[in-house]
Amino acid sequence: MELVFGPVPSRRLGRSLGVNNIPPPKKCSYSCIYCQIGRTWELTIERRSFHDPWSVAEAVSLKISEIGGQVDYVTFVPDGEPTLDENLGEEARRVKAVVEKPLAILTNSSLIFRDDVRSDLMSFDLVSLKMDAASKDVWRRINRPHPSLSLDEILEGARKFAGEFSGELITETMLIENVNDDPTEIEATADLVAELEPRKAYLAIPTRPPAESWAKPASEETIVKAYESFKERLGSGRVELLIGYEGSGFDLGENPVENILAIASVHPIMIDYAHQALSRFREDPEKIINELVQSGLLKLVKYRGMSFLVRSWRG
Ligand code: SF4
Structure with missing residues (x-):
């Protein structure tokens, strides 16, 4: 290089x-x-x-x-x-x-x-x-x-x-x-990161082939839990996901699907918020969300009694 x-x-x-x-x-x-x-x-x-x-x-x-x-x-x-x-x-x-x-x-x-x-x-x-x-x-x-x-x-x-x-x-x-994603380790890492008071803490998963083929991305459920755990300590707006999407982030375009996928790559979206965001396109939010979940692009995760949508990487 x-x-x-x-x-x-x-x-x-x-x-x-x-x-x-x-x-x-x-x-x-x-x-x-x-x-x-x-x-x-x-x-x-x-x-x-x-x-x-x-x-x-x-x-x-x-x-x-x-x-x-x-x-x-x-x-x-x-x-x-x-x-x-x-x-x-x-x-x-x-x-x-x-x-x-x-x-x-x-x-x-x-x-x-x-x-x-x-x-x-x-x-x-x-x-x-x-x-x-x-x-x-x-x-x-x-x-x-x-x-x-x-x-x-x-x-x-x-x-x-x-x-x-x-x-x-x-x-x-x-x-x-199964390496660093058990709840105790995540909480301890979140404590550690919070002590450093970063402007932003990024949570990532491997998006390219890893050195060891057995190193697999944590599950969507774990990502949501980790996100919430970091957010509790750092506050909203200071935690972001880096799960493969390096696009326009919150630059909301005119394409509702691109739009929701972009947001779900940055942080888990509460399902009510997704409905709200999609309804501005005057389309049926329920239908779009169902299609995205069924096609494997989004995953619906329940956490502490709430439903979140997060970008799925397992297809
Ligand atoms: S082994 Fe690779 S990922 Fe780990 S610190 Fe070195 S360069 Fe970075």
């Missing part, structure tokens, strides 16, 4: 220009069971220099001029863990000096216990922290970390960072069936 790629559309970041600051083959401190790049062959926690920071800034600046500046974020999102790059802070500062675009990074959080990593992350405008598990055994099963990493240290580092960072902090939690 090239050093700078895209821009790619992202619901979280709009048009995002990617920076692949860790050259292949993939180097990571985790070997997540759901990783879309496959297993990690170089499992490492050693920070190294991969690029001359100036060449990174130059490549970003060149690409931005080439595409006429049409970018919402420049995002460090390599094939591996971006904080393994010891020049990360310097690269971020140099990129900011040459392009007037907000800078984002998606990190697995594993090295955030280090002072130098937290300091490098401070140069970004938006930081996304991976928070898949709250207990050590689940963390080991889902993220398969480098053996010398400690979850306690990582969580301590994440709390410290969240307390000091003045940019936008978001979190991402991947939900895998």
